[in-house]
Amino acid sequence: MxxxxxxxxxxxxxxxxxxxxxxxxxxxxxxxxxxxxxxxxxxxxxxxxxxxxxxxxxxxxxxxxxxxIDSILSSCSTVIKQVEISEYNRLHKIFINAQDHQLSELGYVIxxxxxxxxxxxxxxxxxxxxxxxxxxxxxxxxxxxxxxxxxxxxxxxxxxxxxxxxxxxxxxxxxxxxxxxRYNYQQIAVVSKITTEIPHFGRAFEKFTEHGPLAMLPMSNNFNFLIWCISNKQQQEVSRWNKKKFSQELQNIFGWKLGKILNIETRCFYNLWxxxxxxxxxxxxxxxxxxxxxxxxxxxxxxxxxxxxxxxxxxxxxxxxxxxxxxxxxxxxxxxxxxxxxxxxxxxxxxxxxxRLFSNHYLPLIIARNVGLFFVSYSTILQRLLVNTILNWKTD
The missing domain is CATH 3.50.50.60 (FAD/NAD(P)-binding domain)
Known part of the structure; x- marks a missing residue:
C-alpha cells in the first residue's frame, strides 16, 4: 500500500x-x-x-x-531547564524548575x-x-x-x-x-534572534504584556529566540523602529534578566489567528x-x-x-x-x-490574574497542575 x-x-x-x-x-x-x-x-x-x-x-x-533520531535531535536542540512566567509591571512570578519536578529538563527548543x-x-x-x-x-x-x-x-x-x-x-x-x-486575534507576532549580555543557562521566559505575550526561548550558542505578540494597531509603528529603538523598547518590557540586549537580527511579522x-x-x-x-x-x-x-x-x-x-x-x-x-x-x-484572559484589561480579571499568579507561585500542587495541564509537560 x-x-x-x-x-x-x-x-x-x-x-x-x-x-x-x-x-x-x-x-x-x-x-x-x-x-x-x-x-x-x-x-x-x-x-x-x-x-x-x-x-x-x-x-x-x-x-x-x-x-x-537522537543524533539529529541533539544537533539542533537546546534544553529548557527553567521557565519564568510573569505579568508586566506585576510583582508575582512563577518559576518552574525541572529539578523541582525530579526532571533533567522541562523541554527543548528545536x-x-x-x-x-x-x-x-x-x-x-x-x-x-x-x-x-x-x-x-x-x-x-x-x-x-x-x-x-x-x-x-x-x-x-x-x-x-x-x-x-x-x-x-x-x-x-x-x-x-x-x-x-477562523478567529482573528487582532495580534501580530514579531520574531527575531536575539543576543544578550548574560547567557540564558537554559532559561525560558514568558511575560504577559499589555498587548500580548512575550516569550524568550533559549537557543544554541547562547542566542535567544524572541516571540513578541503585539496588537495590529502597533505593527506599523513597530515595523518603523530601527534596531536601537526596538532594543530599547524590548528592554523596557522584558527587563534585565539576561542583561543588556546586545543585538537583534532580522525581524519578521506574522498575523495570529x-x-x-x-x-x-x-x-x-x-x-x-x-x-x-x-x-x-x-x-x-x-x-x-x-x-x-x-x-x-x-x-x-x-x-x-x-x-x-x-x-x-x-x-x-x-x-x-x-x-x-x-x-x-x-x-x-x-x-x-x-x-483572552491575558489580553483583557477589565479590572476584576486583572485582579484575578494577579491572585492566580500569587497562589501558583507558592503552591507546589498548583505548579504541578500547571505543568501537567496547561503547559502539557509530562512529569512521569
Missing part, C-alpha cells in the same frame, strides 16, 4: 519518518514539498532570514527519540532549519520513501479506491491515502473542499498539524499538539496495514479523528482561554 504526504515541513517529514520506522519499509511513502530545506542557508548566513524554532515538551521530545535539512538527508536514503522536492501539487483526482496526484512536472503518484501536512490554510485540504473555523478544521478527515484524506488546527503561540502548544496528531495517525495506519485493511478506508480515518478529538478540543480551549 502507499501514502502521499503533502508538505515536507517538520510535520510532514516527521510523519514520513514515523511511518517508515513503524512499518519497517512495508509502506510506500511519497513526500511532496514545494520548498527545498537547503534554500534558506544563504539567507540565514546573511541574516536576511530568521531561524524558525519550536518549543517541544519533554514528552514530545522523547516520543521523537523513540524513532531513533531549530527547524537545521532539523528539517538533516531529516531530509535521512529520509532520502530510505528505499521506501520518495521525496518530490521542489514540487507542487497541480491536480488531485479522488477515486473510490485511490487518489491520483499530478505534480507540476506532469508526474503522477497513486496512493490509498493522502495526508495534508502543508500547514495552516492547507492548499491540498482547500482543494478537497475542507472548511475551517486561531484556525480549526471543521473535520479532520475526508474521502481518503487526513489532516495533521497546522492543517488541522493552528494555535496562538501563547503556551507553545501548537507543535506539541501536531506531533500528537502524527503519533496517533502513524500507529493507526500501521495497525491497519498489518491487518490488511485499506489505510484510506473511512473506518481507519474515523478512528484517527475520534482518537484526536478530545485532546485537540481541550488544548485549543486552554490556549484560546489564556489569550
Amino acid at each position: 502507499s501514502i502521499i504526504i503533502h508538505g515536507g515541513g517538520m510535520t510532514g517529514a516527521i510523519l514520513a519518518l514515523m511511518l517508515f520506522k513503524l512499518t519497517k519499509g512495508d509502506l510506500e511513502i511519497s513526500l511532496i514539498e514545494q520548498h527545498s530545506p537547503y534554500c534558506c542557508d544563504t539567507q540565514l548566513s546573511l541574516n536576511t532570514y530568521p531561524p524558525h524554532v519550536i518549543a517541544l515538551s519533554r514528552g514530545a521530545y522523547y516520543e521523537l527519540i523513540r524513532v531513533n 531549530e527547524l532549519n537545521i532539523f528539517r535539512k538533516k531529516l531530509f538527508n535521512f529520509l532520502q536514503k530510505k528505499s521506501s520513501v520518495t521525496i518530490y522536492c521542489p514540487a507542487t501539487l497541480k491536480k488531485i483526482k479522488r477515486e473510490k479506491k485511490k487518489n491520483i496526484v499530478t505534480l507540476d512536472n506532469g508526474h503522477q503518484i497513486v496512493s490509498k491515502l493522502i495526508v495534508a501536512a502543508d500547514g495552516a490554510y492547507s492548499t491540498l485540504a482547500t482543494n478537497c473542499g475542507m472548511k475551517w473555523f 486561531l484556525t480549526r478544521a471543521q473535520s479532520h478527515i475526508s474521502h481518503r484524506l487526513a489532516l495533521v498539524g497546522n492543517a488541522a488546527q493552528n494555535l496562538h503561540p501563547i503556551a507553545g502548544q501548537g507543535c506539541n499538539l501536531g506531533l500528537r496528531d502524527i503519533v496517533v495517525l502513524s500507529k493507526i495506519i500501521t495497525q491497519a496495514l498489518y491487518q490488511n485493511i485499506d489505510i484510506g478506508d473511512y473506518s481507519v480515518l474515523n478512528t484517527y479523528q475520534k482518537h484526536r478529538y478530545l485532546d485537540q478540543y481541550r488544548t485549543i480551549k486552554i490556549t484560546d482561554g489564556l489569550v
Whole structure:
C-alpha cells in the first residue's frame, strides 16, 4: 500500500519518518514539498532570514527519540531547564524548575532549519520513501479506491491515502473542499534572534504584556529566540523602529534578566489567528498539524499538539496495514479523528482561554490574574497542575 504526504515541513517529514520506522519499509511513502530545506542557508548566513524554532515538551521530545533520531535531535536542540512566567509591571512570578519536578529538563527548543535539512538527508536514503522536492501539487483526482496526484512536472503518484501536512490554510485540504473555523486575534507576532549580555543557562521566559505575550526561548550558542505578540494597531509603528529603538523598547518590557540586549537580527511579522478544521478527515484524506488546527503561540502548544496528531495517525495506519485493511478506508480515518478529538478540543480551549484572559484589561480579571499568579507561585500542587495541564509537560 502507499501514502502521499503533502508538505515536507517538520510535520510532514516527521510523519514520513514515523511511518517508515513503524512499518519497517512495508509502506510506500511519497513526500511532496514545494520548498527545498537547503534554500534558506544563504539567507540565514546573511541574516536576511530568521531561524524558525519550536518549543517541544519533554514528552514530545522523547516520543521523537523513540524513532531513533537522537543524533539529529541533539544537533539542533537546546534544553529548557527553567521557565519564568510573569505579568508586566506585576510583582508575582512563577518559576518552574525541572529539578523541582525530579526532571533533567522541562523541554527543548528545536531549530527547524537545521532539523528539517538533516531529516531530509535521512529520509532520502530510505528505499521506501520518495521525496518530490521542489514540487507542487497541480491536480488531485479522488477515486473510490485511490487518489491520483499530478505534480507540476506532469508526474503522477497513486496512493490509498493522502495526508495534508502543508500547514495552516492547507492548499491540498482547500482543494478537497475542507472548511475551517477562523478567529482573528487582532495580534501580530514579531520574531527575531536575539543576543544578550548574560547567557540564558537554559532559561525560558514568558511575560504577559499589555498587548500580548512575550516569550524568550533559549537557543544554541547562547542566542535567544524572541516571540513578541503585539496588537495590529502597533505593527506599523513597530515595523518603523530601527534596531536601537526596538532594543530599547524590548528592554523596557522584558527587563534585565539576561542583561543588556546586545543585538537583534532580522525581524519578521506574522498575523495570529486561531484556525480549526471543521473535520479532520475526508474521502481518503487526513489532516495533521497546522492543517488541522493552528494555535496562538501563547503556551507553545501548537507543535506539541501536531506531533500528537502524527503519533496517533502513524500507529493507526500501521495497525491497519498489518491487518490488511485499506489505510484510506473511512473506518481507519474515523478512528484517527475520534482518537484526536478530545485532546485537540481541550488544548485549543486552554490556549484560546489564556489569550483572552491575558489580553483583557477589565479590572476584576486583572485582579484575578494577579491572585492566580500569587497562589501558583507558592503552591507546589498548583505548579504541578500547571505543568501537567496547561503547559502539557509530562512529569512521569
